[in-house]
Amino acid sequence: MHTVALVVFPQFQALSLSLGSVFECANLLLGDPAYAFRLVSEAGGAVMSSQGFSVNTEALDPAGYDTVIVSGYLEVGLPGQSLLECVLAASAQSWRVASLCTGVFVLAEAGVLAGKRATTHWLHAPAFKKRFPDIQLEEDRLFVVDGQVWTGAGMSAGVDMALAMVEHDLGTDLARRIARKLIIDQRRGGENSQLSxxxxxxxxxxxxxxxxxxxxxxxxxxxxxxxxxxxxxxxxxxxxxxxxxxxxxxxxxxxxxxxxxxxxxxxxxxxxxxxxxxxxxxxxxxxxxxxxxxxxxxxxxxxxxxxx
The missing domain is CATH 1.10.10.60 (Homeodomain-like)
Structure with missing residues (x-):
């Protein structure tokens, strides 16, 4: 079974949770659990979202996961050094590492994006380029895949990125069926522009x-x-x-x-x-x-x- 861990921290964007539905639907349509979806945080326990409700999480395992995804958050700030170290340790042991929206700042600060191409929400692109001038930012992409590192743009791009992950793992037909079940009328690839x-x-x-x-x-x-x-x-x-x-x-x-x-x-x-x-x-x-x-x-x- 492929384990997917979504890393959240205080004031994470609640829409980050929506990508979990893609992996849930994959299991439902297959009739067999292909994915195990986990919500994780630095210490585990309740974590408050940007919308004022809490979610229960497991402690982030430095031994890693098959896929680890760092969620976005409303304010462009960085979590503490201890969480950055946990993310780096887990990333080094994971088969696939990803971020959503401002989560790319966490990956960059942790050193995961050295020598990689990446993207983020167009609104935060100037701040990212100023802070990390040596990282190649493709600011008009919906998501970017560079080796085992995946980075996504704004929150709705998380669903597109998760569908692309399922397609990579289990084929186009399943990804198409998931999109149909979720009533997604247009599957968007990473090359799609963020602005329509x-x-x-x-x-x-x-x-x-x-x-x-x-x-x-x-x-x-x-x-x-x-x-x-x-x-x-x-x-x-x-x-x-x-x-x-x-x-x-x-x-x-x-x-x-x-x-x-x-x-x-x-x-x-x-x-x-x-x-x-x-x-x-x-x-x-x-x-x-x-x-x-x-x-x-x-x-x-x-x-x-x-x-x-």
Whole structure:
């Protein structure tokens, strides 16, 4: 059985606990306990979360676990030296070491990240780079895997990272079934950006949200104002006005952002020719996509692929 230990400490972020559901579902779907999930802390006993409730923990075992994950916490500060030493000792004996959000500061301070690539929540990236300038931080990644060390971004990324761990351990089919059981409509890989074009648009009404969801699922299709207005059940003129009021962008600009985001993901995670990427994301031809990339990122798709 694979033992997973989540290390918590006072004021840990409660959402860190959600990744445990992934391993729990793995056991349920397999009908056999593949994972043993443990909550651990430096001394064991009750530990207070950032939301004011306590959890019961076991004492952190310096002999290590199969996987040890350091949780995040709200304030960017560091636990005491004794906990850092315990984390370092356990990490040295564990098969896989991970952190979530600000937990990366603990791994870095303990010396676990020497010579490794890592990520953290974009909000804390400047503080991390200032404190640990010698560690290569990939601040726009959802999670980063470098050897046996895994580091994740914000709290929801913990579920994505845990799904990737299960996929690594037990295969893609099980990870997909877990995502379905947890009603996760889109599995995100480590290469995904922390910032989503849909999140940035942040529409208020159901009509505009539905239209954007339709657009994301149909990037190859005709996404003219007339088509989107029909999805929203508004006239083209009404739709354009409402869309701009809610998002601050024209429909055409928003659709380009969605297509650029999808194309960037394909460029970074596949070896498809640029022409195929342009076709699959709705740009139609490579020149239109090239111009959109220059507007969004200041570089061409070819340059982005060479740098990835």
């Amino acid at each position: 074009a849909l999140l940035e648009l942040d529409p208020r009404s159901d009509r505009v949200q539905l239209t954007l969801a339709y657009a994301r699922e149909n990037l190859r299709s005709d996404l003219s104002v007339e088509t989107l207005a029909e999805v929203a059940r508004l006239s083209p003129r009404q739709f354009s006005r409402v869309f701009r009021e809610e998002t601050g962008q024209t429909p055409a600009k928003a659709i380009e952002s969605l297509r650029v985001e999808a194309a960037k993901f394909m460029i970074e995670t596949s070896r498809h020719p640029v022409e195929v990427v342009a076709r699959e994301t709705g740009f139609g031809d490579r020149e239109r996509m090239r111009q959109a990339f220059l507007r969004a990122f200041g570089i061409t798709p070819q340059s982005m692929r060479q740098a990835s």
